[in-house]
Amino acid sequence: MKFRSYLLSLTVLALFGWVMIAYYDSALDIKSTFDDPNSNGFGFTLNVLPIILFLIVTLPAAVMFTRRQRKEKKGWKEALLFPPEFRERDEREKALTSKASRNSYISMMIVLPFLAVCMLFQPFVSDYFAAYPIVILMLFPVIQITVFYLSIKKRLQ
Amino acid sequence: MHISNRIRELRARFQWTQQDLASKVGVTRQTIAALEKGNYIPSLLLAMNICLEFQMTVEEVFQLNGEDQQ
Structure with missing residues (x-):
């Protein structure tokens, strides 16, 4: 995984989080329109800037x-859905990917409880920042x- | 215990570039570079393919080094 690809992934995730x-x-x-009994019509605002940027x-x-x-003669399914970082060209690259995937899996097991604890602050934060759970959720892929x-970078050095 | 190899030396003897050897055994040039530096231990299949290209036995190309060596 090249730095450029990593940076693009982070940018896409950040923009996706912003869109969400x-x-x-x-x-x-x-919801507030539905909840308001005095509301005469239906209306809402949507910030389109993140959607356009995304x-x-x-x-x-x-x-x-x-x-x-x-x-590279890949099928449409593979070209559209397969992550480019898993395009290994030989056994060494497969070994690198498998070790990095293992580390990534282990990190999830460690990070998951911490992020779950972060969700406990949601009632306190939601008044100031309603989309707090989305940020926590987006931290997983990041x-x-x-x-x-x-992991890949460390093994390539 | 680690495995060392004579790939760099043999490649020079055969006047092959890293890319030449990589193409012959079906891996990337980076893998040959990693093997020469000792950063990667090849699979038995790759090791035997490399030996086949050099027309040598596995023991002649790869050596097991370390305390437990018999």
Whole structure:
């Protein structure tokens, strides 16, 4: 896994998290409309900036990665769904991936209880930042990808 | 205990680049570089393929070093 690929993954995850926060805020708006008996109509606000940014970053990246995979004679299913970091070219790369995946799995077992504890603060934080659970949820893949990347980097040095 | 090898020396004798040997045994150049540096222990299949290319036995290319060596 190259640094560029790692950075792109983090950017996509951050933007996806932001998009989810925007949707979450809109869902709260919709709920307050339903809950308000004096409401005459139906309305909500949606921050479209993260959605636009997400599409600007992910669409070209998705097209580029898919075209590259298709050039390598990969099927559409594999080109669209298979993570590029698992495209091993020989046994050494397979060994690197398996060790990094193992470390990533172990890190999840360690991180999971800490993130679950972080969720306990949700009632206190939700007044100031309603989408707090989304941030906690997005930390899972961020930590997983970071551990995977660092494991590969360490073994390549 | 670790495994050392003579791949760099043999490759030089045969005047092969790392890429040449990598192509012959079906791995990447980086894997040959890692083998030469001793950073990677090959599978039995790869080790035997390398020996086959050099037309040598496994013992001639790979040596087991360490305290427990018989």
